[in-house]
Amino acid sequence: MKIPASIRTIYEDQRDLNEKLKLEIDSKIKGLIEPRWHYESRVKELISFAIKLETGRVLKPHELEDFFACTIVVQNASQINVAYERISENFVICEKRPKSDDFTSKASNSFPFDDLRLYCKQKPNPILPPKELSEVIFEIQIKTFLQHAWSIATHDLVYKSDDANWSQERIAYQIKAMLEHAEVSIQQASDLANCEALKKDNxxxxxxxxxxxxxxxxxxxxxxxxxxxxxxxxxxxxxxxxxxxxxxxxxxxxxxxxxxxxxxxxxxxxxxxxxxxxxxxxxxxxxxxxxxxxxxxxxxxxxxxxxxxxxxxxxxxxxxxx
Known part of the structure; x- marks a missing residue:
């Protein structure tokens, strides 16, 4: 795809800085996560950057908040808060999406992407002069293995395709609904085990x-x-x-x-x-x-x-x- 020179210039202005940021954040977060968690990160590619700018939703193209983004994957929903606390202790959280844990704007019959995203900066060191990297905002997603598996397995069906296909998207979100039900069952397993239908022994x-x-x-x-x-x-x-x-x-x-x-x-x-x-x-x-x-x-x-x-x-x- 042909990228306008102006967009390419804005991309190049941010790329080197975010690649340096990636090295620092990768090292820090890998030292914070549990052995059974998973971590991955990326610096946004030029084509993806251009398409995102063309949505018209990026108000600060020179400071794209997810130019560098990373993902922490935890065992189940009960571990999300554990990961959140570790991030809040070690980074400055500028914004959290969704903003509230107990309120959502999505309809009860809708299953859009709504994994926890934190937009962070590094904490400044009070005994050292400020670094350029300290002011760069980056994205940290925290999700469960089931959420991560869904995003990997269905990403091309929902986001990256050379065609629009209602049936494929329907299947992808039906799977998401089933996995959300599985997440709830795992998180509330102790309570569910006491229900009359399941409270049995052999x-x-x-x-x-x-x-x-x-x-x-x-x-x-x-x-x-x-x-x-x-x-x-x-x-x-x-x-x-x-x-x-x-x-x-x-x-x-x-x-x-x-x-x-x-x-x-x-x-x-x-x-x-x-x-x-x-x-x-x-x-x-x-x-x-x-x-x-x-x-x-x-x-x-x-x-x-x-x-x-x-x-x-x-x-x-x-x-x-x-």
């Missing part, structure tokens, strides 16, 4: 819950990972393979804890501790389980465990030895 979940309760009873929060459920599932699987009920496990842990003066070993995992206790209390059942060709499942045996002298590794088809 045998597997009840067993995992009981296993979690036993683990929490025997180990402190500091001695457990954040993902207690997976630890509980691993212990439950080992008990099921050896035909030990959770009631028996609970009593066994109480007994062993008393024998050890009120503590379990701290140099090994809860899973390994349970396996060691089972070996000590039910050697025959343990050997029968790991040697049975009729059972499905494996038990991990770390080298730290004290094993029966009668154990035959060649026959232990249900054990993984470290």
């Amino acid at each position: 045998r597997e979940i009840l067993s995992i819950k009981k296993s979690i309760d036993i683990i929490k009873k025997n180990w402190s929060k500091e001695d457990l990972p954040r993902d207690i459920r997976r630890v509980a599932q691993n212990i439950l699987s080992a008990c099921q393979l050896i035909d030990i009920s959770l009631e028996v496990l609970d009593a066994l842990l109480d007994e062993k804890k008393q024998q050890r003066g009120g503590t379990h070993p701290l140099n090994t995992s809860p899973y390994s501790t349970v396996v060691q206790y089972i070996i000590e209390s039910n050697e025959a059942g343990f050997l029968a389980a790991i040697q049975s060709t009729k059972k499905r499942g494996k038990i991990l045996i770390p080298s730290e465990l004290i094993l029966p002298t009668t154990l035959d590794r060649t026959r232990s088809v249900n054990a993984i030895f470290l």
